[in-house]
Amino acid sequence: MEALMQENRVFHPPADFVKGAAIPSMEAYNKLCAEAEKDYDGFWARLANENIYWKKPFTKVLDESKAPFYKWFEDGTTNASYNCLDINVEKGLGNKTAIIFEADDGTVSNVTYQEMLERVCKMANALRKMGIKSGDRVIIYMSMSIEGIVAMQACARIGAIHSVVFGGFSAKSLQERIVDVGACAVITGDEQLRGGKPLPLKVIVDEALTLGGCEKIKNVIVYKRTGGNVAMTAGRDSWMHDVVANESTTCEPEWVSAEHPLFILYTSGSTGKPKGVQHSTGGYLLWAILTMKWTFDIKPEDIFWCTADIGWVTGHSYITYGPLAVGATEIVFEGVPTFPNAGRFWHMIQKHKATIFYTAPTAIRSLIKASSNDEAVHPKSYDLSSLRLLGSVGEPINPEAWMWYYENVGGSRCPIADTFWQTETGGHMISPLPGATPMIPGSCTLPLPGIMAAIVDEAGADVPNGQGGILVVKRPWPSMIRNIWNDPDRFVKSYFPEELGGTLYLAGDGAIRNKDTAYFTITGRIDDVLNVSGHRMGTMEIESCLVANPLVAEAAVVGRPDELTGEAICVFVVLKGGRPTGDDAKKIATELRNWVGKQIGPIAKPKDVRFGDNLPKTRSGKIMRRLLRVIAKGEEITQDTSTLENPAILEQLKEAL
Numbered sequence: 001m002e003a004l005m006q007e008n009r010v011f012h013p014p015a016d017f018v019k020g021a022a023i024p025s026m027e028a029y030n031k032l033c034a035e036a037e038k039d040y041d042g043f044w045a046r047l048a049n050e051n052i053y054w055k056k057p058f059t060k061v062l063d064e065s066k067a068p069f070y071k072w073f074e075d076g077t078t079n080a081s082y083n084c085l086d087i088n089v090e091k092g093l094g095n096k097t098a099i100i101f102e103a104d105d106g107t108v109s110n111v112t113y114q115e116m117l118e119r120v121c122k123m124a125n126a127l128r129k130m131g132i133k134s135g136d137r138v139i140i141y142m143s144m145s146i147e148g149i150v151a152m153q154a155c156a157r158i159g160a161i162h163s164v165v166f167g168g169f170s171a172k173s174l175q176e177r178i179v180d181v182g183a184c185a186v187i188t189g190d191e192q193l194r195g196g197k198p199l200p201l202k203v204i205v206d207e208a209l210t211l212g213g214c215e216k217i218k219n220v221i222v223y224k225r226t227g228g229n230v231a232m233t234a235g236r237d238s239w240m241h242d243v244v245a246n247e248s249t250t251c252e253p254e255w256v257s258a259e260h261p262l263f264i265l266y267t268s269g270s271t272g273k274p275k276g277v278q279h280s281t282g283g284y285l286l287w288a289i290l291t292m293k294w295t296f297d298i299k300p301e302d303i304f305w306c307t308a309d310i311g312w313v314t315g316h317s318y319i320t321y322g323p324l325a326v327g328a329t330e331i332v333f334e335g336v337p338t339f340p341n342a343g344r345f346w347h348m349i350q351k352h353k354a355t356i357f358y359t360a361p362t363a364i365r366s367l368i369k370a371s372s373n374d375e376a377v378h379p380k381s382y383d384l385s386s387l388r389l390l391g392s393v394g395e396p397i398n399p400e401a402w403m404w405y406y407e408n409v410g411g412s413r414c415p416i417a418d419t420f421w422q423t424e425t426g427g428h429m430i431s432p433l434p435g436a437t438p439m440i441p442g443s444c445t446l447p448l449p450g451i452m453a454a455i456v457d458e459a460g461a462d463v464p465n466g467q468g469g470i471l472v473v474k475r476p477w478p479s480m481i482r483n484i485w486n487d488p489d490r491f492v493k494s495y496f497p498e499e500l501g502g503t504l505y506l507a508g509d510g511a512i513r514n515k516d517t518a519y520f521t522i523t524g525r526i527d528d529v530l531n532v533s534g535h536r537m538g539t540m541e542i543e544s545c546l547v548a549n550p551l552v553a554e555a556a557v558v559g560r561p562d563e564l565t566g567e568a569i570c571v572f573v574v575l576k577g578g579r580p581t582g583d584d585a586k587k588i589a590t591e592l593r594n595w596v597g598k599q600i601g602p603i604a605k606p607k608d609v610r611f612g613d614n615l616p617k618t619r620s621g622k623i624m625r626r627l628l629r630v631i632a633k634g635e636e637i638t639q640d641t642s643t644l645e646n647p648a649i650l651e652q653l654k655e656a657l
């Protein structure tokens with residue numbers, strides 16, 4: 001933290017970049033901010049009218065009468081898929097490449113806007129034929145594919161609400177989401193291909209549907225990716241290519257209110273149960289479009305590449321909706337960054353002449369490591385001269401990784417947009433604007449125009465610059481979360497807590513603003529949420545999973561810093577049968593890792609497992625997580641442990657397996 005605050009290298013937007021930029025100076029940025037300050041409704045109304053096709057124009061901008069259940073542009077009607085596809089075809093971009101898809105094995109297929117529109121229409125017609133209507137929920141459990149994007153857009157076209165579940169989640173995680181969202185259909189694939197290996201999808205769907213509560217599922221639509229052997233249940237399961245075969249290539253969109261839910265995406269929170277983050281259609285789309293223009297400075301000739309998965313919010317905003325809504329050409333990649341070798345990203349940038357590249361710090365750090373003693377996969381062994389802008393998302397980017405990215409990938413010529421945002425915010429919140437903001441490594445700099453971000457103390461009062469605190473947003477913004485599906489109380493408590501006065505949006509992160517520049521630096525989550533390789537994991541989720549194992553009596557989960565993954569998951573376990581030692585302990589540690597992998601998904605597998613006869617608790621029985629964090633880091637305990645019930649067990653917990 002100290003080092004970060006003393007970071008004084010400043011990188012100015014390159015002159016070439018500034019010339020054509022959408023926001024070409026700090027004056028232009030300040031002007032937009034001032035416009036929002038002066039007339040908040042007018043600012044958003046202007047942008048919404050300029051950037052979205054409204055079937056029926058809205059008359060009211062922001063309705064705060066049921067705050068914090070804010071409504072934006074509510075009486076306006078529109079359709080997200082229409083705004084992404086039809087609009088561009090009507091503008092004469094029908095023959096423009098919408099998606100350059102590169103498969104795991106390197107095979108490339110391109111789809112134009114016209115083709116994309118036709119494929120989405122066919123799929124939308126097929127869904128309608130199955131009786132799926134506006135407001136119905138559809139689960140999408142697919143790998144990175146054109147078909148995955150088509151499935152999402154097809155839902156949007158008919159007003160069905162999609163809920164994409166990341167293809168790495170387990171059958172149980174999938175079933176919980178199917179049940180919570182009350183889905184009527186699942187769209188999946190036979191298998192997915194990652195790093196040359198086929199991995200199951202349909203088999204997991206089949207298992208999920210036997211776990212109970214999934215009776216509402218009437219249809220399972222399967223995209224044939226690998227041709228692997230899967231069972232098809234008659235009357236329920238059908239192949240995607242069969243259901244679209246005879247459908248028309250046109251489909252009248254469902255014109256929905258701007259407030260109609262576009263999607264629900266589950267993310268981890270402070271309790272054991274993931275939250276179904278509900279987003280709107282109009283406000284969400286507006287921000288996806290504006291951030292494509294402002295943060296990514298998108299131009300017609302750009303080749304945009306966001307490496308996220310459609311199972312995460314980044315894939316929603318910056319693969320499925322944002323790039324298409326602005327008529328861009330984007331790369332979609334099926335595989336992993338290390339296959340066939342760790343030069344895959346650089347090779348693809350060179351091959352497709354990518355101009356904008358958006359990835360996660362974890363990926364950057366792992367590629368730094370992989371290329372440190374292997375020239376062949378180092379970015380300098382590739383022609384990356386097409387790049388003009390880089391982006392980072394999902395976790396704090398440490399200054400060393402920032403510098404490496406800047407110099408080796410961007411050739412010291414490309415600005416880096418370090419974009420801070422969340423599943424709940426729908427799009428970027430705090431980020432440099434590449435043609436305007438001077439960049440400081442490790443800082444996400446300043447809020448986007450219209451985003452009233454601030455730092456407050458525990459009572460909700462502003463703290464001065466230079467003093468750390470809680471990151472909040474003071475005013476509602478169009479792409480904000482609308483609700484937690486089926487749980488409005490949790491929505492209010494989680495995001496607009498009474499303690500802060502009830503009107504501030506609580507992001508769940510700590511932050512500090514620099515004394516001189518007022519730049520924001522995110523200091524990490526302040527709740528029980530970990531960020532592992534850019535994936536959000538609730539410690540409670542993992543704890544409840546562990547205690548569900550028959551061997552386990554008690555478990556506590558904390559994070560510790562990890563060079564590669566940002567944070568690593570460390571679990572402290574008390575077994576019913578006593579503390580295991582030697583090979584026994586190793587065996588059980590592996591068993592527990594696999595258990596978590598099976599129950600939640602491989603991304604949740606703990607890195608360190610420690611066994612104790614007990615956990616460090618206060619006399620009132622509270623687990624002292626602060627102490628566990630110190631132990632997890634491998635540091636000596638300097639804190640007072642006199643309130644501990646059982647200080648002796650600290651020794652036992654030192655051994656990590």
Ligand code: WTA
Nearest residue numbers: 393394395396418419420421422423522536
């Ligand atoms: C973290 C991903 C620092 C933060 C879009 C946030 C970041 C959580 C950054 C949201 C960044 C995301 N700098 N931290 N540029 N971007 N985070 O919902 O802790 O998967 O609350 O959304 O990631 O993760 P989520």
